[in-house]
Amino acid sequence: MADITLPSSLLQPRDENEADTLLSVLGRIHDERGHFRHITEQGLQAEIAANENEEESSDTDEDEDSAEVDGAEGKDRREQLWTARAEMRQHVDSARNEALIALDFVSLLLSKDAPKQAELTMSPHLKQFIKPGTLAMDVWHNVQPDKEQQKLDDTIARSWRMQSLQASADSLLGAATRLEKNVRRETHYWEQVLSVSDKGWSISRLPRERHNLGVRFGFLEALGEFRDRGLAALRSDEDGNVLLDKGMGNNSKVLRVRIQKGDTIIGVSQMPDTSADSESALEARIRHARDSLYEEELFHEIIRESRSLASYGVDMRESIIRLPTRLSPTASLSASETHEVLIDLLPLTDIETKPREKQSEDAWAQAIALALRLFLSYTHRERLVRRSELPQPMSSAKRDTPVASIMRPVLTLLQHRTVLADISTYLQRIHKTLDAASVEASIETAPFDPALLRSAETIDALMQRGLTPIHSRLKVSLKVPHLSEALEFGIEVRTSISPPAFGSAMLVTSPIGLSRVEIPDIQELQDYLNTAIANALGQGIINKLTGWTLNDRCGVLGKANSNDKIGIEVHAGEDSAHDGLILRTPKDRFEWKAQDEMKQNGFWETVKQEVWNGA
Structure with missing residues (x-):
């Protein structure tokens, strides 16, 4: 049997730390050759012979490269040894x-x-x-476990675990309770906020506190300080109730208008009834804050305007603005008959809760208060219109805020009403005097009451009535014998406190003498009408006299080539006790008093007996 060489896998490089154990060799043989049952002696010999042939063919090539490789390998070997x-x-x-x-x-x-x-x-x-x-060291001997102590330790450990679990449970329950309370508080808070929003109030984020909500109840066209105060934060307390920032709505104020005659108050404007509020507490406070801010701005604007109306008698004493009802004082009026309009600002807490008896001028006081509020609203509208227009060119000059016209229309209305009242009173006294003398006469007055203010359909129409001259017409008709038509005296009253006219002017149309006469003062009007009525009566007398002439300046009839004179005098206007009609004939003097009962013949009967028959 030929020598068996190891597989090529045994000749491959491996890790230096790996040991050449039998198990590792068998593992590599199995990985390369597979199971041992597939390895045979014939297969191994054939593989050895093939490897020898390959080595012989490659020896020649390796000899050529060995010289070059030996030098490089020697150098690498030395480096490896040093390492x-x-x-x-x-x-x-x-x-x-x-x-x-x-x-x-x-x-x-x-x-x-x-x-x-x-x-x-x-x-x-x-x-x-x-x-x-x-x-140092010490030797401890093992101690035998104490079962009683171990049992006690187990009991203590179990108790500690139970206590810890109970504390954890209590903490979770507390957290759940706090969460439930927070949810309930947030729900209550948002319900109130939604309720306020549904009522039409504007809800938005605060400019400097983006995490907080606020409600805007002010007016964007108000002055700077009042515009900034028109936004309040909606903060929440511990129970979720919404609170207005800075206590707004608690110290509300209201504008009060009173009419004073002498030292007696004869008219007071209506005060808000806080006890009958059907709104929620939050909505009521927002509304009170809005109304109070509006009233404070109105009072501020009135104070600014009063400085420019000092020449009309407007002044301020003890935080009360006083407006005269007539621009020109009348000498016949005493201090007890002088009327003034008092305007002040007072807290709602100072309003008397007891019912107050109605007074004669309550309607006018309420009309004035309502007109002042409407004029401020009109001022806001004018500012909006100006702000909507193209801005003026930039300039370094400071632009002053124009003073609002709020009291000027009210002064016009008060002056016109006072003049009409004076003329109407005078005409009634004239009518009473002529009636006492059995002279047929009639008068037509033009009463000026607050209903005229309510008849304006728009605020623009109302402002036009206050800022433009106000006109009213009155008439006196006098029936004179032998004349088919009655003699009529027309009085047109024109009132304005804007340039070029200041105050009231009366334009009188007369059928005798000058047809149109403009009279600037009520006293002159009374003197003129007294003379004009006397001339009208003289015109009725002279129609049946021959050779007599009438002096229309003094109501005196004179006869040519004779010293005989017939004088007619009408007294009305200065003092009601002296009101009367006087007839002076060449032989006698006759007088009819307005306050006396009729015990003598009338004026025309006396003229017939003493003048016409005697002539």
Whole structure:
């Protein structure tokens, strides 16, 4: 049998740490050749013969390359030897170091019991840093387990585990309770926020607190300080109730308008009834905050405007703005008859809850308060229109905020109403005087009441009535004998406190004398009408007289080439006690008082008996 060589797999390079064990050799043979039952002697001999032929054919080629390879292999071999030598020395040094450390440890451990012997084997480095006898050892014998103690320890451990589990359960229950409370609070909070949003209030994030919500109840066209105050944060308390930021809605204020005659208040505007609120607490507070902010801005604008209306008698004393009802004082009026409009701002808490008796001027006080609020709303609209227009060119000059016209229309209405009331009172006294003298007369007045303000369909129409001159017409008709038509005196009242006219002017149309006369003062109007009515009566007398003439300036009839005169005087307007009609004839004097009962003949009967028949 030929020699059997090992498989080629045994000649392949392998790891230096791998040992040439029989198991490893058998494993490599199995991996290369398969199972041993497939290996036969004939197959191995054929393989050996084939390998020998290949070696003979390759010897010639290998001899040529061997010279070149020997030089390179020798150099690589030397490098491998030096590397192996360095690694070997490194391992030897490491082993030596570990042995010395172990020796120091054992020596230090024995230095407690045998210090002299231990110091002989201790290294100088160890002696320098660690004192001998520092480390020692002791032998403990195994203790037999105590079953009672072990049982007690198990019981204690079990109790600790139960206590820990109970604490964990309590913590979970507490967390669940807190979560439930937070969910309930958040639900309650969002229900209130949604309720406020459904009522039309604007809900948005706060500009400087993006994580908080706020409600806008102010007006974007208000002045800067009031516009900024129109946004309040909706914060939540411990129970989930929504609270307005900075306590808004608690200290609400309201504008109050009062009408004073002398020292007596004869009219007060309506105050809000806070006890009848049907809204929720949050919605009521938002509404109160909005109303209070609007009222405060209105009062602020009124104060600004009052500085420019000082020439009309508007002043401010003790935080109360005082508006005169007439722009020109009347000498005949005493201090107790002077009317003033008082405007102030007071907290809702100062409003009396007791029902108050209605007064004669309550309707006018309420109309003035309503007009002031509407005029502020109109001012907001004007600012919006100006803001919507193209901006003016940029300039370094500071632009002043224009003063709103809020009290100016109110002053116009008050002045016009006062003048109409004075003229109507005068005409009624004239009518009473003529009626006492049995002179047929009629008057038509033009009452000015708050219903005229409510008749305006839009706020623009209302503002036009206040900012443009107001016109009213009155009429006096006088029936004179021998004339087919009654003599009519028309009075057109025009009121305006804007340039070029300031105050009220009366345009009188007369059938006698000048057809149209403009009179600027109520006292002059009374004097003019007294003379005009006297002239009208004189016109009725002179129709049946021959040679008589009428002086239309003083109501005196004179006869040509004679000193006889007939005078007619009408007294009304200054003092009701002196109201009357006087007829002076060449022979006698007759007087009819408005306050006296009729005990004598009438004016025309007296004229017939004393003037016409005597002539």
